[in-house]
Amino acid sequence: MKLAEALTARADLQRRIEQLRARITANARYQEGEEPAEDAAALLVEADAALVQLRDLIRRINATNAALGLGADGTMTDALAARDVLRLRHSLLADAAAAASGANDQFLRQMRSELRQISALPVAELRSRADAVAQELRELDNRIQQANWIHELKE
Structure with missing residues (x-):
């Protein structure tokens, strides 16, 4: 199997x-x-x-x-741990970018007299980092899936 x-x-x-x-x-x-x-x-x-x-x-x-060795990724266990962390990192970066951009803001500034909201984080950089992590995650997941279909289950 x-x-x-x-x-x-x-x-x-x-x-x-x-x-x-x-x-x-x-x-x-x-x-x-x-x-x-x-x-x-x-x-x-x-x-x-x-x-x-x-x-x-x-x-x-x-x-x-x-x-199961996966070369530079270490064992399959190492790769699975890395994948879990990459998923968390991607989620963290994407959520931070969304919050900093005001994408989820319900209360937009209605009048000039209201205080402006300013981003504390560089949105473009966060999105770029999130994209890079997503690419790394996809590549690692592909290597994991490939190994799953190549290797036999141990007794």
């Missing part, structure tokens, strides 16, 4: 477990004299089996990520 397939399987298992959780809570109590739509105890057994599968799959994914 390729790493990308394992990641998809992990997402499917997580969705399945959340669906089971909703079904369990919906059927955990019922009115006297009526039957629940589903057996909550059986659903708990099914959820437990799915959780065991998920634990094993996550363990294998983590072992693969820790051992």
